[in-house]
Amino acid sequence: MKDPGAGPAAAVERVFRDERASVLATLIRQVGDFQLAEDAVQDAFESALATWPRDGIPRSPGAWITVAARRRAIDRLRRDRSVADRAARLAELTRLDEQEHPSSSEETVLDDDRLRLIFTCCHPALDQSAQVALTLRTIGGLTTAEIAHAFLVAEPTMGKRIVRAKRKIADAHIRYQVPPDDELPVRLRGVLRVVYLIFNEGYSASAGDELTRGELSGEAVRLGRLLCELLPDEPEAWGLLSLMLLHDARRAARTGPDGSYVSLDDQDRTLWDRSRIAEGLRALNRAVRAHRPGQYQLQAAITALHVQASDPDATDWAQIADLYGALGTLSPSPVIDVNHAAAVGFARGPRAGLRLLRPLLADPALDDYQPLHATYAELLRRNGDRPGAARAYERAIELTNNIVERAELQRRLDTLRGEP
Amino acid sequence: MPQYMALLYAEEGEQGDREQRWAEMPLWLELTEGLRKAGLLVSNGALHPPGSATTVRVRGGEAEITDGPFAVTKEVLAGYYVLECADLDEALRLAAQFPTARYGSVEVRPIVDPASYGQM
Numbered sequence: 001m002k003d004p005g006a007g008p009a010a011a012v013e014r015v016f017r018d019e020r021a022s023v024l025a026t027l028i029r030q031v032g033d034f035q036l037a038e039d040a041v042q043d044a045f046e047s048a049l050a051t052w053p054r055d056g057i058p059r060s061p062g063a064w065i066t067v068a069a070r071r072r073a074i075d076r077l078r079r080d081r082s083v084a085d086r087a088a089r090l091a092e093l094t095r096l097d098e099q100e101h102p103s104s105s106e107e108t109v110l111d112d113d114r115l116r117l118i119f120t121c122c123h124p125a126l127d128q129s130a131q132v133a134l135t136l137r138t139i140g141g142l143t144t145a146e147i148a149h150a151f152l153v154a155e156p157t158m159g160k161r162i163v164r165a166k167r168k169i170a171d172a173h174i175r176y177q178v179p180p181d182d183e184l185p186v187r188l189r190g191v192l193r194v195v196y197l198i199f200n201e202g203y204s205a206s207a208g209d210e211l212t213r214g215e216l217s218g219e220a221v222r223l224g225r226l227l228c229e230l231l232p233d234e235p236e237a238w239g240l241l242s243l244m245l246l247h248d249a250r251r252a253a254r255t256g257p258d259g260s261y262v263s264l265d266d267q268d269r270t271l272w273d274r275s276r277i278a279e280g281l282r283a284l285n286r287a288v289r290a291h292r293p294g295q296y297q298l299q300a301a302i303t304a305l306h307v308q309a310s311d312p313d314a315t316d317w318a319q320i321a322d323l324y325g326a327l328g329t330l331s332p333s334p335v336i337d338v339n340h341a342a343a344v345g346f347a348r349g350p351r352a353g354l355r356l357l358r359p360l361l362a363d364p365a366l367d368d369y370q371p372l373h374a375t376y377a378e379l380l381r382r383n384g385d386r387p388g389a390a391r392a393y394e395r396a397i398e399l400t401n402n403i404v405e406r407a408e409l410q411r412r413l414d415t416l417r418g419e420p
Numbered sequence: 421m422p423q424y425m426a427l428l429y430a431e432e433g434e435q436g437d438r439e440q441r442w443a444e445m446p447l448w449l450e451l452t453e454g455l456r457k458a459g460l461l462v463s464n465g466a467l468h469p470p471g472s473a474t475t476v477r478v479r480g481g482e483a484e485i486t487d488g489p490f491a492v493t494k495e496v497l498a499g500y501y502v503l504e505c506a507d508l509d510e511a512l513r514l515a516a517q518f519p520t521a522r523y524g525s526v527e528v529r530p531i532v533d534p535a536s537y538g539q540m
Contacts (some may be wrong), residue, residue, distance in 0.1 A: 123508075125508055125512070171530050172424075172508045172528075172530040173422040173507045173508050173530060174507065174508045174509075175506070175507035175508070175509060179509075183509075
């Protein structure tokens, strides 16, 4: 992102970027209404743009915005009769406005507000795509247009999705709160899933232009850091942050100069972002110290083993295979089973990998699962069964929609056929 | 406090299923009594099967009466509870306790606050 510089307009932009989510979170708690709070915060930023160039930048810009937004909310509430409990809310806001010195525990309150807002945006009663959009809009500060662009959806469609979610929060009385301890683990899983979805949307090379994609991943990493800051005792939050950082560190090496996909083995490891890798490994250490393993920690540990190898041949496949085994026990899925078989194939030879793959190949539900056939092809090739490998490659190519992946599979098939 | 309607949907089921559901009666009574004592119950009722339904539509000033439910679906509306809860989370927690949630579904809908009429 560009440096905003030092002028009043730049100051507004900086406060908008750094503090909008916090101000919004506090205001939503105080006014009890998503839309009203959002409109009031918007008003406050507009009036900052109008008055700061004239009156100078206030000493505490974030506090200025909060106060201005609260007054705008009071004005709007006085005019707008459609808000429930209007009188009670007006009284509370006016009381807050008359307090000259905010309480000393402001920091904690601010953190709590942001956490409440995250859990509200990711409430399971909202559609998952709405959870993603609302999180990006309110916590991440992306515009509706940016979110629509990133998810390849028309802007009015995305706008409607967000409006509908906010309406449901108001109509169904989805409370603005951090879930009680007995529900926290399940609800936190939902929040982490949303953040990981945002990251993957930005990371997958399938669609969209590179710029927006990168911003989306960056946004997910920021959300991940915020969650670790707000819930420092949750190892899965650290696990997810670690996983995202370790993937993101390899962003520059994933595509060649012509935009084509570069597989992990062929990546130029000098292009990897060492500081991101270091931060990712620190987050992983922090997570595993809690001794409460989870799927993100295990995935991060697998990724860590990949990035710590000085070259592909130095990869610790035995440990990776064990970690995939643990992951499959924790959250069974064919995706993990296929990866497990591939890792075992590297650790103990293609025969051992093929043994694990056999039951998956017999499952009709997985017949269209491309990675299964691609992995099967690799293991057969390494086991010396060239005709079998060629057939499996052909099947995998048939099942691939992604141009980049298809080219890669075709290249492997051609290499196989070209070998003497 | 906001009110919610919990709509209980279930398949009509075979004779065996129906007997099993009868056996759950004490559980229903206990649940309902618990909700009443906690001051959360506004009203509730079990519905006769959709075969007993009659649908009325007034078109061109004339009432058209048809035998049967408004929509024929696999899972049918079998009963309802109107509950007064602090928020959606509480309503969802209560909804999960109804036996119907285990073999059918419970739809939770917020009821419009009459104080907000004319403001929508």
